[in-house]
Amino acid sequence: MMIIGIPKEIKNNENRVAITPAGVVTLKKAGHRVLIEKDAGIGSGFINEDYILAGGEIIANASEVWNDSDMIMKVKEPLASEYGYFRRGLILFTYLHLAAEPALAAALKEKGVVAIAYETVSVNRTLPLLTPMSEVAGRMSILLGTQFLLKNNGGQGILLSGVPGVSRGKVSIIGGGVVGTNAAKMAIGLGADVTIIDMSADRLRQLDDIFGTQIQTLMSNPFNIAKAVAEADLLVGAVLIPGAKAPKLVTEAMVKTMKPGSVIIDVAIDQGGIVETIDKITTHDHPVFEKYGVLHYSVANMPGAAPRTSTMALTNVTIPYALQIANEGLLRAIAGSDALKSGVNVANGSITCEAVAKDLKEEYVSIEKALKQEFLAN
Numbered sequence: 001m002m003i004i005g006i007p008k009e010i011k012n013n014e015n016r017v018a019i020t021p022a023g024v025v026t027l028k029k030a031g032h033r034v035l036i037e038k039d040a041g042i043g044s045g046f047i048n049e050d051y052i053l054a055g056g057e058i059i060a061n062a063s064e065v066w067n068d069s070d071m072i073m074k075v076k077e078p079l080a081s082e083y084g085y086f087r088r089g090l091i092l093f094t095y096l097h098l099a100a101e102p103a104l105a106a107a108l109k110e111k112g113v114v115a116i117a118y119e120t121v122s123v124n125r126t127l128p129l130l131t132p133m134s135e136v137a138g139r140m141s142i143l144l145g146t147q148f149l150l151k152n153n154g155g156q157g158i159l160l161s162g163v164p165g166v167s168r169g170k171v172s173i174i175g176g177g178v179v180g181t182n183a184a185k186m187a188i189g190l191g192a193d194v195t196i197i198d199m200s201a202d203r204l205r206q207l208d209d210i211f212g213t214q215i216q217t218l219m220s221n222p223f224n225i226a227k228a229v230a231e232a233d234l235l236v237g238a239v240l241i242p243g244a245k246a247p248k249l250v251t252e253a254m255v256k257t258m259k260p261g262s263v264i265i266d267v268a269i270d271q272g273g274i275v276e277t278i279d280k281i282t283t284h285d286h287p288v289f290e291k292y293g294v295l296h297y298s299v300a301n302m303p304g305a306a307p308r309t310s311t312m313a314l315t316n317v318t319i320p321y322a323l324q325i326a327n328e329g330l331l332r333a334i335a336g337s338d339a340l341k342s343g344v345n346v347a348n349g350s351i352t353c354e355a356v357a358k359d360l361k362e363e364y365v366s367i368e369k370a371l372k373q374e375f376l377a378n
């Protein structure tokens, strides 16, 4: 039996929660206990009674949830005020984005937490625990961009769809994975003129097969990026190198060529972002800032603004992994699952994800080596 704790999210305007009542039923049926911080689900439309009916236990404060649980499931990375709850052997299962969070990586190492990052769990070169949130954020990027392009929101005052007799707006998407594809779907739906840039020729072929002549595909290189940025009314950053810091593909000089009142939505900001002029993460309270006449949006928890949809989409994919860890115990679950193994970013004081270690300029230690004593004991 494992005790699984669900603290309330404390990041700005983060209304998602790491479990639904349906998830509680699944874990309870397998014999585990689920501790849920009071009101943790309210933002996603789940009240305390929903969790109690599902078999969960409502706990009055965060410290009890953290201290009494074997595994903590969260949505966003712990904030500094939560580092004090870390302890040796605690399993933390959440989004972490450690390449952009060195202080968090240091705290996890120092305290000996085993931290499994949703965003690096990989299956056949896909990222199943990132995909649903990328679907949400990709779709949101166009909805938000459309809003910020309106004059009263500081934009140039255009409709991406145009109207009969007036040009459509131009959307340039850099990165044609899940975020990029979902952004393209929405932008095409609105009738915008859409370009997608990716570095993978195979991916560009797939996009061409999916969207045909509804989009323009371009190979990623500085020349094509500069052109697409200069032409864009709405630019979407959607690049990912799993685990690693995002490359700064859009330079300051490129941003200066954009029309005043154009909009950049850098979805990749959670991995540091791809736009040189974005030097800070923004929040849902104050999502945009202006630089060189261009509105920059850099919220790192975009799906937090669509919590009901996002919580259900996220927990659909996380609960089976949580169940595996709870049923088999951490070591057997990791040993038997390449997916979970790829998710472990920190264990026993070492960084166990190669891309994270490289970006943090830290030593990479394989998970087998980091947990050697424990593996041998089992």
Ligand SMILES: NC(=O)C1=CN([C@@H]2O[C@H](COP(=O)(O)OP(=O)(O)OC[C@H]3O[C@@H](n4cnc5c(N)ncnc54)[C@H](O)[C@@H]3O)[C@@H](O)[C@H]2O)C=CC1
Residues within 6 Å of the ligand: 119, 130, 131, 133, 134, 135, 137, 174, 175, 176, 177, 178, 179, 180, 197, 198, 199, 200, 203, 220, 238, 239, 240, 241, 247, 249, 266, 267, 268, 269, 270, 271, 299, 300, 301, 302, 303
């Ligand atoms: N801000 C937020 O709230 C959210 C952010 N994200 C982030 O969005 C980013 C994208 O995620 P996904 O679409 O799921 O990743 P993905 O792996 O599906 O797609 C990334 C794409 O980037 C391409 N790429 C890599 N290097 C490139 C380069 N130099 N030039 C052009 N393309 C390049 C890859 O070929 C791939 O097609 C990630 O950082 C993810 O964490 C996802 C959800 C929410």
Ligand SMILES: CC(=O)C(=O)O
Residues within 6 Å of the ligand: 076, 095, 119, 130, 133, 134, 270, 300, 301, 302, 303, 304
């Ligand atoms: C992917 C991520 O960090 C989020 O959904 O907030």
